[in-house]
Each structure stands twice: as C-alpha cells, then as structure tokens.
Amino acid sequence: MKQLTIRLLDREMKVAVPEDQSDSLLQAARNLDARLRELRDGNKVAGLERIALLVALDLSHELLLQQGGQVQNAELSHRLQRMQEKIDATLASNRQLELN
The missing domain is CATH 1.20.5 (Single alpha-helices involved in coiled-coils or other helix-helix interfaces)
Structure with missing residues (x-):
C-alpha cells in the first residue's frame, strides 16, 4: 500500500491505496475536485x-x-x-x- 495526499476543495487528505492504483486515484481526485468546485462556484450551494x-x-x-x-x-x-x-x-x- 502507498499513502497519497489528495486535495479536495483546498483540503488535504491522506489515503492509502495499492501502488498499482495510485495514478487512477489521483485522476479520480482531480475529477472530483473539479466537480466539487464547479458546483460550489456555479450554484450558491x-x-x-x-x-x-x-x-x-x-x-x-x-x-x-x-x-x-x-x-x-x-x-x-x-x-x-x-x-x-x-x-x-x-x-x-x-x-x-x-x-x-
């Protein structure tokens, strides 16, 4: 297992992930962060x-x-x-x- 630091809406989190899945998890985190920002910035939620x-x-x-x-x-x-x-x-x- 590998420990990664991901950032979602300017908040850092450490997550454990199998080494062979770290790239896909980082991509998923980037996609999620973009969607979170889009919703936050576009809709006064x-x-x-x-x-x-x-x-x-x-x-x-x-x-x-x-x-x-x-x-x-x-x-x-x-x-x-x-x-x-x-x-x-x-x-x-x-x-x-x-x-x-």
Missing part, C-alpha cells in the same frame, strides 16, 4: 457537506446510467449472437437442401 452529497448523488446517477447502458449492450450482443446462429442454421439447412 451552502456547506461543504451539501456540496459533497450533491456531487456524490450526481456521480452515482451517472454510474447507474452507464451500467444500464452496459446491460443494454450485453442484451443487444446476446440477441445479435442468437440471430447470427439462426442465420447460420438456416444457411446450413438451405445448403443441405441444395445438395439433395
């Missing part, structure tokens, strides 16, 4: 706790939308695979009929 909760809600919502899209993509891939199998079976059946 009072209180750090409220800002953090609103950003957490927004991120959670985005994650659910992405996961929903992944589920839809998986379902679409499965349907396409079944269609391809049916097409292959039909073509094989037609070839067999042509040979007879």
Whole structure:
C-alpha cells in the first residue's frame, strides 16, 4: 500500500491505496475536485457537506446510467449472437437442401 495526499476543495487528505492504483486515484481526485468546485462556484450551494452529497448523488446517477447502458449492450450482443446462429442454421439447412 502507498499513502497519497489528495486535495479536495483546498483540503488535504491522506489515503492509502495499492501502488498499482495510485495514478487512477489521483485522476479520480482531480475529477472530483473539479466537480466539487464547479458546483460550489456555479450554484450558491451552502456547506461543504451539501456540496459533497450533491456531487456524490450526481456521480452515482451517472454510474447507474452507464451500467444500464452496459446491460443494454450485453442484451443487444446476446440477441445479435442468437440471430447470427439462426442465420447460420438456416444457411446450413438451405445448403443441405441444395445438395439433395
């Protein structure tokens, strides 16, 4: 484990992270800091706790939308695979009929 110092809204925090994940955690911290600042500066939202909760809600919502899209993509891939199998079976059946 590696200890990193991250900065969110001008507040420093020390966090432990596996060494192979430190770069992605730093990127996540930069992204989160940018979103926190955007909400704080753009909307007169009072209180750090409220800002953090609103950003957490927004991120959670985005994650659910992405996961929903992944589920839809998986379902679409499965349907396409079944269609391809049916097409292959039909073509094989037609070839067999042509040979007879």
